Amino acid sequence: MGTHPTCTKCHEHSSVYHRAYSGERLCPTCFKASLRERVQGAINRFDMLDHWSRVAVGISGGKDSLTLLHILKGIEERTHGSELIAVTVDEGIKGYRDEALGIVERSCREMGVEWVSVNFTDLFGYTMDEIAASKRTLGACSFCGVLRRRALNEAAKKVDADRLATGHTLDDIAQSALLNLLRGDVGKMTSLDPGGYTSPGFVRRIKPLCEIPERETTLYAYLQGFELQSTACPYAGEAMREDARAFLGEMEARRPGTLFTTYNTALKLIPEATKADAMKTCRTCGEPSVGDTCRVCQLLEDRRR
Amino acid sequence: MLVRVRLLGSLRPPKVRGGIEMELPADSKMTSLIEELSRLYPEITSSLHNPITNNLIMLGGVEVGNLNGLDTPITEGSEVVLVPVTHGG
Numbered sequence: 001m002g003t004h005p006t007c008t009k010c011h012e013h014s015s016v017y018h019r020a021y022s023g024e025r026l027c028p029t030c031f032k033a034s035l036r037e038r039v040q041g042a043i044n045r046f047d048m049l050d051h052w053s054r055v056a057v058g059i060s061g062g063k064d065s066l067t068l069l070h071i072l073k074g075i076e077e078r079t080h081g082s083e084l085i086a087v088t089v090d091e092g093i094k095g096y097r098d099e100a101l102g103i104v105e106r107s108c109r110e111m112g113v114e115w116v117s118v119n120f121t122d123l124f125g126y127t128m129d130e131i132a133a134s135k136r137t138l139g140a141c142s143f144c145g146v147l148r149r150r151a152l153n154e155a156a157k158k159v160d161a162d163r164l165a166t167g168h169t170l171d172d173i174a175q176s177a178l179l180n181l182l183r184g185d186v187g188k189m190t191s192l193d194p195g196g197y198t199s200p201g202f203v204r205r206i207k208p209l210c211e212i213p214e215r216e217t218t219l220y221a222y223l224q225g226f227e228l229q230s231t232a233c234p235y236a237g238e239a240m241r242e243d244a245r246a247f248l249g250e251m252e253a254r255r256p257g258t259l260f261t262t263y264n265t266a267l268k269l270i271p272e273a274t275k276a277d278a279m280k281t282c283r284t285c286g287e288p289s290v291g292d293t294c295r296v297c298q299l300l301e302d303r304r305r
Numbered sequence: 306m307l308v309r310v311r312l313l314g315s316l317r318p319p320k321v322r323g324g325i326e327m328e329l330p331a332d333s334k335m336t337s338l339i340e341e342l343s344r345l346y347p348e349i350t351s352s353l354h355n356p357i358t359n360n361l362i363m364l365g366g367v368e369v370g371n372l373n374g375l376d377t378p379i380t381e382g383s384e385v386v387l388v389p390v391t392h393g394g
Contacts, residue, residue, distance in 0.1 A: 249358045
């Protein structure tokens with residue numbers, strides 16, 4: 001069966017995973033412990049939480065967000081004493097979201113975490129399926145991404161949270177950084193700040209999995225026996241992100257460490273001055289906005305035409 | 306030789322319930338198993354493209370990146386689990 005060396009951390013148990021970018025070979029126990037330590041490290045370094053923070057954790061039902069909730073639950077029980085509330089956005093994607101909602105409900109019950117969901121119809125008047133079926137100039141993922149961000153903020157406000165933790169992984173951040181560069185939109189690097197920032201009307205977003213590759217959230221989810229969603233989002237293939245994902249995935253396989261290098265470059269490009277100061281108030285809905293009218297109102301207006 | 310395979314998450318074809326038992330020639334390697342899966346289940350072929358990048362391939366509980374990758378030999382009675390990485394964040 002080839003080589004099957006001992007764990008390079010505990011030097012006791014057989015390894016099951018080779019971390020190519022660091023050279024480590026880890027047993028299940030040391031692997032899971034290393035993820036928890038890295039998440040804790042990111043929380044501390046980016047000053048993500050205060051003692052007694054009330055954290056809304058965005059849960060989609062996918063492996064990343066379930067891993068996030070599980071790790072945060074463990075960390076917070078031992079240290080900060082923060083309160084976690086799982087929040088889910090139901091976009092109204094038949095089949096895909098229905099299955100995910102079941103997984104979220106069962107997972108939150110098992111982990112003993114309170115769960116709240118909000119939906120697109122109540123917030124915006126349309127389901128994602130209705131938006132996708134309509135005549136539009138933008139891809140479905142562009143609509144969905146903007147509306148989901150708003151919906152998560154609304155959900156976090158609804159539960160009186162002072163933080164909104166999302167399951168963005170190292171891969172997500174590296175992909176977004178590459179997309180921002182490809183689109184010539186370096187100003188958007190601000191939103192990649194793992195520690196987020198505080199702005200009126202905007203619950204501070206934190207990304208505790210910012211230094212965990214998606215491959216490793218997958219392994220964590222597998223080792224923990226999390227239920228994995230079987231239905232793929234019917235609109236996923238439309239996004240330019242898929243191209244960035246494929247490119248970075250191939251680069252990481254050929255040159256391990258590419259994802260971390262891209263991520264670290266993105267952190268250096270976050271323009272400090274454009275954080276909270278750049279936010280205005282949308283003249284249509286009154287929510288935080290970069291321009292005079294927020295992206296949500298622009299998209300919904302476009303949908304009505 | 307007989308090998309047991311489990312396809313998890315979005316890799317699991319709708320008609321498949323539980324595990325699959327596959328008959329492979331003796332001395333097969335992981336790459337042969339992936340090719341055979343692609344042949345048997347064309348609906349997951351795209352997910353099996355770049356199999357190691359896009360999936361965790363566990364052989365007897367060990368990820369094949371910790372063994373010899375797609376050249377890892379498979380033995381009679383092995384259990385292989387495939388977990389998709391690039392879906393369902």
